[in-house]
Amino acid sequence: MWVDFSLPPGEMPKAERVAHFTRFSQKKKQRLCLIPPTNAGDKNETYTYKHMPLKLKFFESTQTSCLLILKSSILKWCYSVLSLASLILLLSNSANAQQLAFPGAEGYGAYATGGRGGGVYHVTHLKDSGPGSFRDAVSKPNRTVVFDLSGVIKIGSRINVASNVTIAGQTAPGEGISIYGNGVSFSKQKNIIVRYIRFRGSINMSRGSCTVTADSVQNVILDHVSIEWGRWDNLHIQGSKDVTLQYCLIGEAIDPQRFGALLERPERLTIHHCLWIDNQSRNPKAKAKIEYINNVVYNWGNSGFVGGHSSAHHYQDLINNYFIAGPNSSGSYLSMFAATDHVYHQGNMVDLNKDGILNGKPVIDSAFKGASMVAKRQNESPVKVTIQSAADAYTKVLDEAGASQKRDAIDRRLTSYLRSLGQAGKVFWTETEAGGHPKIEELKAQADTDSDGMPDSWEKTHSLNPGNAADGNTQVKKSHYTRLEQYLNAIVDSSVQASN
Ligand SMILES: [Ca+2]
Numbered sequence: 001m002w003v004d005f006s007l008p009p010g011e012m013p014k015a016e017r018v019a020h021f022t023r024f025s026q027k028k029k030q031r032l033c034l035i036p037p038t039n040a041g042d043k044n045e046t047y048t049y050k051h052m053p054l055k056l057k058f059f060e061s062t063q064t065s066c067l068l069i070l071k072s073s074i075l076k077w078c079y080s081v082l083s084l085a086s087l088i089l090l091l092s093n094s095a096n097a098q099q100l101a102f103p104g105a106e107g108y109g110a111y112a113t114g115g116r117g118g119g120v121y122h123v124t125h126l127k128d129s130g131p132g133s134f135r136d137a138v139s140k141p142n143r144t145v146v147f148d149l150s151g152v153i154k155i156g157s158r159i160n161v162a163s164n165v166t167i168a169g170q171t172a173p174g175e176g177i178s179i180y181g182n183g184v185s186f187s188k189q190k191n192i193i194v195r196y197i198r199f200r201g202s203i204n205m206s207r208g209s210c211t212v213t214a215d216s217v218q219n220v221i222l223d224h225v226s227i228e229w230g231r232w233d234n235l236h237i238q239g240s241k242d243v244t245l246q247y248c249l250i251g252e253a254i255d256p257q258r259f260g261a262l263l264e265r266p267e268r269l270t271i272h273h274c275l276w277i278d279n280q281s282r283n284p285k286a287k288a289k290i291e292y293i294n295n296v297v298y299n300w301g302n303s304g305f306v307g308g309h310s311s312a313h314h315y316q317d318l319i320n321n322y323f324i325a326g327p328n329s330s331g332s333y334l335s336m337f338a339a340t341d342h343v344y345h346q347g348n349m350v351d352l353n354k355d356g357i358l359n360g361k362p363v364i365d366s367a368f369k370g371a372s373m374v375a376k377r378q379n380e381s382p383v384k385v386t387i388q389s390a391a392d393a394y395t396k397v398l399d400e401a402g403a404s405q406k407r408d409a410i411d412r413r414l415t416s417y418l419r420s421l422g423q424a425g426k427v428f429w430t431e432t433e434a435g436g437h438p439k440i441e442e443l444k445a446q447a448d449t450d451s452d453g454m455p456d457s458w459e460k461t462h463s464l465n466p467g468n469a470a471d472g473n474t475q476v477k478k479s480h481y482t483r484l485e486q487y488l489n490a491i492v493d494s495s496v497q498a499s500n
């Protein structure tokens with residue numbers, strides 16, 4: 001709005017000053033300017049410039065410049081621009097205070113901070129425990145977990161993840177990492193970011209086990225995570241707040257219940273762009289305050305999305321989801337709603353004809369039999385989900401759901417079922433029946449000499465020091481992410497493979 005403008009020091013006669021200002025203004029067109037102070041008697045003198053009244057206000061200052069205020073029609077314009085500038089500044093400051101977990105994080109869990117600014121732990125082998133294991137990696141807070149290799153990590157007992165942890169599955173090479181054989185618990189923890197990894201339970205778990213439990217958690221985001229082979233449900237979320245599941249694949253639950261997910265009284269919960277596939281029911285069961293947007297539910301058995309149907313009140317918003325029947329699907333793509341289920345729905349589609357073509361019909365009120373229908377959204381997170389049509393969401397979910405940086409054979413099989421649009425798919429009883437866990441080729445990640453999580457090659461091309469780990473936590477000026485986060489974000493932003 002103003003520029004530095006120096007006049008010769010010392011007192012300058014009024015006429016000369018006006019002349020100088022006029023010359024300046026002509027040269028600079030109508031830009032506002034700073035002009036130097038002269039003496040106290042000159043305060044608030046009025047001049048004209050091109051027939052426009054100007055009021056010059058001088059600071060009593062020995063500085064070489066002072067503020068010019070225009071008392072004219074452009075004054076309002078000036079203030080409006082200033083207000084806009086302040087607003088932009090304010091917004092950018094508040095963005096700093098509320099940094100997204102990563103670019104593209106949406107929903108109630110989008111502000112999770114994970115291990116930002118903490119240490120880096122390298123998973124260096126595929127064994128169940130000990131230094132360098134995944135179990136050890138997530139056992140302590142304030143760290144980012146990176147993977148020096150790809151493969152299947154077979155675990156014998158549940159793994160508990162600590163608070164303030166980022167699990168950066170996208171750092172693993174090749175087809176990435178599967179944690180297989182038992183479950184992973186995030187329960188009672190806060191601020192966790194999980195991206196591009198597979199959690200797979202097993203028939204060898206105890207009968208009531210879920211693959212992932214996230215009870216009483218806060219500020220957690222699971223992004224591009226595959227959650228499969230849970231015995232009771234694949235996923236259990238109870239009493240949690242500020243949680244997002246996005247681009248996850250929640251499928252192939254196994255004996256005895258073979259259910260997708262049980263949500264018990266979570267609030268501020270977002271589930272968007274997830275693929276629910278080959279689960280007998282509960283895709284999910286939503287005893288919850290939830291925004292459920294752009295999901296695809298394929299080949300449910302008995303039931304698709306299930307209401308809370310309890311004495312407590314539940315508030316479910318279903319927006320632009322696609323329900324697509326498969327070989328095992330009944331017609332109950334929405335079921336078990338009671339008057340205590342307050343349902344808002346908009347733009348959902350259902351395709352029940354199993355004809356290999358996506359040609360569904362709009363879901364109408366009567367599909368939510370027993371529910372109390374409401375006309376307005378009841379849940380809307382501060383970081384809004386970018387909402388697509390149900391048909392567009394189908395394509396996006398097919399491309400991206402699960403650990404899709406490079407899908408492994410199991411997730412490729414499951415998404416091939418979806419692609420068949422009614423022809424293929426099965427609600428299996430055990431993972432053995434489904435073909436078991438195939439090997440994932442064990443590849444090594446690029447060298448990271450200083451162990452700061454960023455490979456030498458990346459550091460060299462980004463003016464960082466591959467011999468000094470301290471640069472990982474320095475901040476990138478524009479984005480306010482750390483250098484390590486900048487790397488973690490960059491390797492997936494452009495690499496989701498269309499070939500999936
Ligand atoms: Ca069809």
Ligand SMILES: [Ca+2]
Pocket residue numbers: 448449450451452453454455456459465466
């Ligand atoms: Ca490094």
Ligand SMILES: [Ca+2]
Pocket residue numbers: 450452454459464465466467468469470471472
């Ligand atoms: Ca470094």
